[in-house]
Amino acid sequence: MTGQFALWAATALIVLAGTYNTTLFLLSRRHIRRVRRPGRQRFYVFLLACLNEEKVLAESLARITSLPADSFVALVIDDASDDRTAEVARAADSSRVWLYQRRLPDARRGKGAALNAGVRHLRAAGLLGHRAPEDVVICVVDADGRLDPHTIQAVDPCFDDPSTGAVQIGVRMYNRHLGLLARLQDMEFVVYGDVFQSARRFLGSVGMGGNGQFMRLSALDTLGGDGPWSDSLTEDLDLGVRLIARGWRNQYCTTAAVSQQAVLDVRRLVRQRSRWFQGHLQSANLVPLILREVATRPALDLLYHLSSPVLILLTSLLPLSFLVAVAGTVLASFQQGRPLVSPMWLLGPYLLSFTAAYVYGFVYAKRERTLGLVRSVLVAHAFILYGYIWFAAGWWGLWRMATGKRTWLKTGRT
Amino acid sequence: MYGRPALGTMLPLAGMATASRTVPGIPFARGLQIAAGMGFLLYCLIAFGLIAARLWLRRPSARAAAAGRPTGGGS
Numbered sequence: 001m002t003g004q005f006a007l008w009a010a011t012a013l014i015v016l017a018g019t020y021n022t023t024l025f026l027l028s029r030r031h032i033r034r035v036r037r038p039g040r041q042r043f044y045v046f047l048l049a050c051l052n053e054e055k056v057l058a059e060s061l062a063r064i065t066s067l068p069a070d071s072f073v074a075l076v077i078d079d080a081s082d083d084r085t086a087e088v089a090r091a092a093d094s095s096r097v098w099l100y101q102r103r104l105p106d107a108r109r110g111k112g113a114a115l116n117a118g119v120r121h122l123r124a125a126g127l128l129g130h131r132a133p134e135d136v137v138i139c140v141v142d143a144d145g146r147l148d149p150h151t152i153q154a155v156d157p158c159f160d161d162p163s164t165g166a167v168q169i170g171v172r173m174y175n176r177h178l179g180l181l182a183r184l185q186d187m188e189f190v191v192y193g194d195v196f197q198s199a200r201r202f203l204g205s206v207g208m209g210g211n212g213q214f215m216r217l218s219a220l221d222t223l224g225g226d227g228p229w230s231d232s233l234t235e236d237l238d239l240g241v242r243l244i245a246r247g248w249r250n251q252y253c254t255t256a257a258v259s260q261q262a263v264l265d266v267r268r269l270v271r272q273r274s275r276w277f278q279g280h281l282q283s284a285n286l287v288p289l290i291l292r293e294v295a296t297r298p299a300l301d302l303l304y305h306l307s308s309p310v311l312i313l314l315t316s317l318l319p320l321s322f323l324v325a326v327a328g329t330v331l332a333s334f335q336q337g338r339p340l341v342s343p344m345w346l347l348g349p350y351l352l353s354f355t356a357a358y359v360y361g362f363v364y365a366k367r368e369r370t371l372g373l374v375r376s377v378l379v380a381h382a383f384i385l386y387g388y389i390w391f392a393a394g395w396w397g398l399w400r401m402a403t404g405k406r407t408w409l410k411t412g413r414t
Numbered sequence: 415m416y417g418r419p420a421l422g423t424m425l426p427l428a429g430m431a432t433a434s435r436t437v438p439g440i441p442f443a444r445g446l447q448i449a450a451g452m453g454f455l456l457y458c459l460i461a462f463g464l465i466a467a468r469l470w471l472r473r474p475s476a477r478a479a480a481a482g483r484p485t486g487g488g489s
């Protein structure tokens with residue numbers, strides 16, 4: 001009886017995830033009409049925390065310095081790199097690119113610490129002049145990040161609303177044409193942005209993503225502590241939640257994106273995701289803050305989001321169960337000389353697993369028009385299987401957490 | 415990014431309910447599903463606890479106390 005009840009609970013686990021995903025897809029289809037209000041000119045500072053980024057930094061800086069806007073600079077925070085990172089920064093347009101070099105032993109303490117040092121340097125060196133913090137927007141860009149040319153024009157209207165603390169833009173993979181794995185990562189970020197982040201605009205729970213993340217300086221100032229960023233492995237997630245808790249509104253901008261480099265090797269991808277997963281687990285310490293400070297609707301969504309690693313670990317048992325059952329039944333079929341596998345065993349899982357592929361394929365085709373709807377849906381089928389990477393990453397991340405490993409597993413560039 | 419991995423194992427579950435227990439692997443597969451279900455029940459229990467804690471933390475008297483003023487009625 002208890003076993004039967006638990007079996008139904010496993011079913012409820014699947015229904016919960018399906019219902020949540022469907023609800024957010026429907027919400028994401030709603031449009032927000034934004035009316036531009038006349039406002040003061042804002043000053044944009046692009047922060048690039050760099051640890052050995054000579055391979056990708058020049059292209060990123062070239063993109064930033066060619067943005068068609070007047071009031072912006074890029075601050076390269078060299079986190080004690082061994083390579084030519086500082087040299088690359090110095091070679092860029094000096095009127096637009098500033099370099100701040102950190103030294104050991106203070107350096108190499110994670111991305112959050114580097115970004116905090118960068119913001120402190122902006123103030124200590126007087127680089128912001130007399131600008132009011134509410135008119136200064138800090139943007140975090142990864143060293144391999146390539147911003148759309150119209151990014152500032154797309155993001156700026158979001159800050160017309162004085163309650164806007166941060167804006168996240170879309171994330172794409174610029175090397176998405178280099179094989180299926182890169183294409184699937186591109187689809188992952190498009191689906192995450194166009195479905196989940198877009199829907200969260202209506203729930204008040206938009207998350208920050210670490211790359212293409214714009215924040216009003218006055219909002220960062222309200223976070224207190226040694227600096228806005230924590231030492232969490234997913235400092236972006238952490239910061240987004242804390243901004244919401246301080247009463248700021250996070251927005252998601254659907255009309256601009258930053259492109260980054262997709263990982264082209266499965267093992268490195270799983271390693272990267274294990275770091276994200278571990279950081280997500282660490283973010284459980286935000287739960288009391290959410291319970292106390294955040295309004296009900298965003299609080300429920302944030303709690304679901306923060307607890308999703310637990311759901312992933314639980315869900316990972318189900319495909320394993322399926323494989324064991326099918327393998328056992330095929331073996332028994334051979335032993336008994338007659339097929340014991342019902343076609344329903346294959347049709348049912350297909351419908352349950354791959355119905356989402358048609359939805360994700362539709363969403364992706366709208367972004368990637370050259371691919372076409374049919375090919376997009378086919379890629380989305382592979383995308384469903386790609387989701388299993390999270391299972392491996394999840395157990396690895398849990399193992400690292402349980403064994404007390406908290407080092408920065410930086411994903412290498414190619 | 416989370417919450418979207420493939421989920422399809424429900425119908426095999428239903429199939430397993432009628433499958434012969436002599437089929438190799440079925441008891442283990444069922445055990446995995448039961449473990450997932452029990453874990454989810456525990457998750458729900460904790461979720462309800464958290465929601466109850468939130469209601470308690472955000473009750474009017476607690477919020478008024480946090481703001482340092484009396485809980486209504488009196489001046």
